[in-house]
Amino acid sequence: MGARPDEGGGEEQVGDIGKDEWREEEDGRPLDAEKGAGVEQVDMEKEQRDLDEDGDDIIDDDDEEDEEDPLWDAPKLAKKLSDKLSREPIKIRVHDVQIRGTVKTKESVLEAQLQEVKRAETMQELLQESVKANARLRGLGVFEKCTITIDAGPEELPGTANVTVEVEETKRPFSGDVGVFSKPETKTWTLDGTVKWRNLLGYGETIDATGCYGWDTTSELSAGVNYPRFHGLQSSLISRATILTQDWQKYSSYRERLKGFSLGLINEDNHEVSYNLTWRELEDPTRQASHAIRRQLGHHLLSSLKYTFKVDERDSAMRPTRGYAFTSSSQLAGIGPDEKLLRFARQELELRYAVPLGFLNGALNFGCAGGIIMPWGPNFLSKSTPISDRYFMGGHTSLLGNLKGPSALLGFRTRGVGPNAARLIPQTTGQTDASAEERPRMVDTLGGDLAVSGFVDVSMDLPFRILREWGIHMHGFACAGNLVPLTGEDRASWSWKGFLDTFRVSCGAGLVFPTKLFRLEVNYCYILRKQEQDRAKRGIQVSLTSPH
Amino acid sequence: MADRGLVLLLRSGAWGLPTACPVCLPAYVYLKLAGVAFTPQYATFQPDSDVLPVLEYGDVVGYGSDSGGIVGVLRREKVCDLDEGLPESAKADLNAYTAVVNSWLSDALLHDLWLKENESVVTQVYLSSLPWPINKAIDWKQRRAVQKHLGINTENLAERSAELYRKAAAAYEALSVRLQDQDFFIAGKPTSLDAAVLGHIFFLQHAPLELSVLKEELSKHRNLVVYAEKMESKLLGDSAPTVVPPPKSSSPPPGSYASSSSKGTAGPNNTKATPKKRTEKDKLFRKRAKYFIIAQVAAVLLYVVFAGIEVEDDGLEEDGGVDD
Numbered sequence: 128m129g130a131r132p133d134e135g136g137g138e139e140q141v142g143d144i145g146k147d148e149w150r151e152e153e154d155g156r157p158l159d160a161e162k163g164a165g166v167e168q169v170d171m172e173k174e175q176r177d178l179d180e181d182g183d184d185i186i187d188d189d190d191e192e193d194e195e196d197p198l199w200d201a202p203k204l205a206k207k208l209s210d211k212l213s214r215e216p217i218k219i220r221v222h223d224v225q226i227r228g229t230v231k232t233k234e235s236v237l238e239a240q241l242q243e244v245k246r247a248e249t250m251q252e253l254l255q256e257s258v259k260a261n262a263r264l265r266g267l268g269v270f271e272k273c274t275i276t277i278d279a280g281p282e283e284l285p286g287t288a289n290v291t292v293e294v295e296e297t298k299r300p301f302s303g304d305v306g307v308f309s310k311p312e313t314k315t316w317t318l319d320g321t322v323k324w325r326n327l328l329g330y331g332e333t334i335d336a337t338g339c340y341g342w343d344t345t346s347e348l349s350a351g352v353n354y355p356r357f358h359g360l361q362s363s364l365i366s367r368a369t370i371l372t373q374d375w376q377k378y379s380s381y382r383e384r385l386k387g388f389s390l391g392l393i394n395e396d397n398h399e400v401s402y403n404l405t406w407r408e409l410e411d412p413t414r415q416a417s418h419a420i421r422r423q424l425g426h427h428l429l430s431s432l433k434y435t436f437k438v439d440e441r442d443s444a445m446r447p448t449r450g451y452a453f454t455s456s457s458q459l460a461g462i463g464p465d466e467k468l469l470r471f472a473r474q475e476l477e478l479r480y481a482v483p484l485g486f487l488n489g490a491l492n493f494g495c496a497g498g499i500i501m502p503w504g505p506n507f508l509s510k511s512t513p514i515s516d517r518y519f520m521g522g523h524t525s526l527l528g529n530l531k532g533p534s535a536l537l538g539f540r541t542r543g544v545g546p547n548a549a550r551l552i553p554q555t556t557g558q559t560d561a562s563a564e565e566r567p568r569m570v571d572t573l574g575g576d577l578a579v580s581g582f583v584d585v586s587m588d589l590p591f592r593i594l595r596e597w598g599i600h601m602h603g604f605a606c607a608g609n610l611v612p613l614t615g616e617d618r619a620s621w622s623w624k625g626f627l628d629t630f631r632v633s634c635g636a637g638l639v640f641p642t643k644l645f646r647l648e649v650n651y652c653y654i655l656r657k658q659e660q661d662r663a664k665r666g667i668q669v670s671l672t673s674p675h
Numbered sequence: 676m677a678d679r680g681l682v683l684l685l686r687s688g689a690w691g692l693p694t695a696c697p698v699c700l701p702a703y704v705y706l707k708l709a710g711v712a713f714t715p716q717y718a719t720f721q722p723d724s725d726v727l728p729v730l731e732y733g734d735v736v737g738y739g740s741d742s743g744g745i746v747g748v749l750r751r752e753k754v755c756d757l758d759e760g761l762p763e764s765a766k767a768d769l770n771a772y773t774a775v776v777n778s779w780l781s782d783a784l785l786h787d788l789w790l791k792e793n794e795s796v797v798t799q800v801y802l803s804s805l806p807w808p809i810n811k812a813i814d815w816k817q818r819r820a821v822q823k824h825l826g827i828n829t830e831n832l833a834e835r836s837a838e839l840y841r842k843a844a845a846a847y848e849a850l851s852v853r854l855q856d857q858d859f860f861i862a863g864k865p866t867s868l869d870a871a872v873l874g875h876i877f878f879l880q881h882a883p884l885e886l887s888v889l890k891e892e893l894s895k896h897r898n899l900v901v902y903a904e905k906m907e908s909k910l911l912g913d914s915a916p917t918v919v920p921p922p923k924s925s926s927p928p929p930g931s932y933a934s935s936s937s938k939g940t941a942g943p944n945n946t947k948a949t950p951k952k953r954t955e956k957d958k959l960f961r962k963r964a965k966y967f968i969i970a971q972v973a974a975v976l977l978y979v980v981f982a983g984i985e986v987e988d989d990g991l992e993e994d995g996g997v998d999d
Contacts, residue, residue, distance in 0.1 A: 414726070414738065415736070418682075421718070421729070421731075422718070424718070424720065424721055424724075425718065425719070425720025425721040425724075426720050426723075426805055426809055426813060427720060428805070428808075428809050465806040465807055467805060467806035468806045549734060551731060551735060551736035552734055552736065553735075553736055553737070553738070553741075554735050554736065554737040554738075554741060554748050554751060554752060555737075568734070
């Protein structure tokens with residue numbers, strides 16, 4: 128630290144000046160140059176003061192000057208501080224971080240969130256990082272009150288600051304949630320219930336147990352632990368054990384039961400790595416599965432590693448008007464020495480871009496997504512991919528919203544795109560049913576290994592004020608997609624030209640009703656191009672997207 | 676969709692058998708006896724399924740658990756029927772003997788397969804394509820199911836086993852008497868009873884079961900053994916009764932199974948010599964020997980560990996004394 132008199136230029140030191148303390152207290156509000164209300168008591172160092180060689184203040188002089196100083200005027204002091212802060216970076220070193228008020232929360236949890244605060248080098252940085260740390264600590268959901276106080280450091284060390292964090296833990300660590308949600312893929316409603324325990328073990332973790340029941344289609348029971356800022360890393364550790372039953376009998380004649388657990392690290396800066404071990408059991412209670420699906424039935428073990436990279440710079444997920452979003456997800460299955468594990472590699476990419484139109488709150492949205500799944504190992508071209516991991520297109524998800532890969536194609540039914548296989552008729556029923564021959568053959572959709580989809584969407588407000596207030600607006604869209612199997616027996620030889628020629632295209636327009644829980648769309652869809660095996664319908668279609 | 680003809684979905688084969696599952700083998704043999712061209716394919720991920728074998732014929736599917744089994748399915752689909760045209764008394768005999776085979780003999784075989792120490796055989800038949808640990812989990816589950824089916828628990832194991840063997844012996848006796856020196860059981864032509872009995876005997880002869888009381892019982896009836904040997908080369912060998920469709924390669928999961936052609940594997944030769952017969956005494960001896968050796972090794976280790984510590988302690992004490 129340089130010892131020199133200052134006149135407001137160059138480097139300045141904010142230090143402890145005798146009995147006067149410099150204190151600033153804030154409660155999570157963002158700091159800007161005009162802030163004055165958050166500062167309760169500010170005292171500024173004098174503009175002229177003598178400093179020793181080692182930087183100590185000459186206390187006596189300062190005291191005299193303080194007592195004469197009529198500047199116990201909070202707003203004026205605040206303005207002075209703000210001016211100083213906006214002019215120059217004020218060098219500072221954090222001497223100590225004190226944590227008060229923790230009863231069962233381990234101090235390491237708070238220290239992990241305060242790493243950046245400790246490393247701050249200027250006043251501005253310290254203030255910014257304190258605000259962020261405060262938000263993070265509140266975000267844990269474990270504390271009822273959280274206050275960060277920046278104090279001057281000890282007298283013998285000028286240019287330092289002490290940071291004190293005072294927290295008050297919640298008395299009620301439990302919280303519960305029950306809701307009825309719509310699952311667009313299976314067009315059913317599910318009843319979800321969640322119970323969360325926060326900070327049970329004192330590590331700032333959240334333990335949750337979730338049950339989800341959808342009449343005859345999906346039921347899930349899972350429990351998980353979310354441990355933020357695991358062991359000093361920037362990432363949270365998430366582990367989850369799940370028992371899930373999912374019913375695809377109507378579309379593909381199978382029902383899957385999954386029992387598994389996953390372990391993941393999520394970094395706030397968009398990276399996520401997770402390992403998943405699941406026992407999958409596929410069965411066919413309808414006894415009508417097609418030839419291809421019957422070869423998929425049985426028990427499988429999935430041991431896979433997945434890496435996801437996400438960037439979302441849009442201004443809103445439900446109604447984006449500017450920005451872009453990108454996600455890339457890579458999964459490698461078959462981690463383990465046993466060659467009988469499910470083995471495949473899966474890659475998915477999606478890009479969205481929104482451009483504001485400038486009038487009527489309008490926006491132009493582009494999106495494209497692609498995914499490919501391939502088995503690996505000896506003789507991989509003749510193996511077929513597991514049907515639970517293939518790509519399916521069609522259904523009742525809207526085009527905008529969260530990035531879910533190449534799955535949305537308005538106008539087409541759930542799993543309505545792609546190759547089908549005819550279901551077989553059980554012999555015992557076939558004989559007795561005389562009208563069996565007249566009924567159209569039921570088919571199973573098989574999905575595809577390579578899927579590509581894209582869309583263009585123009586949205587704008589309606590000219591009625593009341594609708595505008597509620598956020599109801601209209602949109603017009605055009606979307607296209609295609610999927611094709613790549614490996615397995617029975618696959619037709621495919622070519623890029625063939626792939627491009629068989630693209631399905633649809634367009635339409637509709638009204639959007641955004642609510643807090645989900646985004647509801649009522650669209651009229653017109654199918655421009657489809658293949659003969661697809662299930663698609665021209666007409667009014669309702670789409671639902673939840674923000675999760 | 677290409678016409679696949681008749682497809683029979685089976686469990687995978689082993690030990691020279693086209694399918695190693697005692698439930699699927701009779702269906703295979705029946706189709707061979709009837710001379711119908713079909714394609715065997717393999718379902719390797721469903722060890723606990725109760726619907727195998729599955730018959731896919733055009734757009735109709737028939738299950739082994741349907742009424743009458745695969746034989747009934749074939750009859751209703753008018754593909755083949757080995758039992759038609761039999762006189763009433765013969766039909767009555769057929770039904771009675773089939774009931775004996777499907778209950779007494781099949782239960783005794785289940786007992787030998789699951790409740791004796793034949794894990795390797797079970798693994799090869801059912802679990803060869805499943806990775807660890809789900810193969811262990813399913814094995815445990817199926818074992819419990821078999822115990823329940825046979826009504827066996829730890830208390831009544833001995834008496835239930837004796838009962839099952841008594842019934843099996845009686846069944847073999849009855850079949851042997853019925854067969855005498857004829858070529859087939861009923862009316863001098865192959866029927867579903869032949870398929871059922873042959874399926875059972877082929878499995879028993881080929882699978883490397885240990886301590887199989889059933890095998891010993893069977894060997895007491897020479898005419899059954901000779902009959903099976905005679906039919907084996909015809910049915911499991913290279914006979915091609917009608918036009919055989921080109922062999923289709925089924926989706927190949929890793930794991931061992933016989934070739935997927937309808938000709939079956941080459942000949943009835945076993946891959947190794949006659950399986951070593953181990954008596955109860957041998958097993959007990961080996962178990963005791965194993966424990967003895969483990970105890971010896973443990974004693975040696977303990978000696979080394981504790982003897983070693985004593986030596987070190989003496990050394991330290993001496994040093995401490997010197998320092999003080």
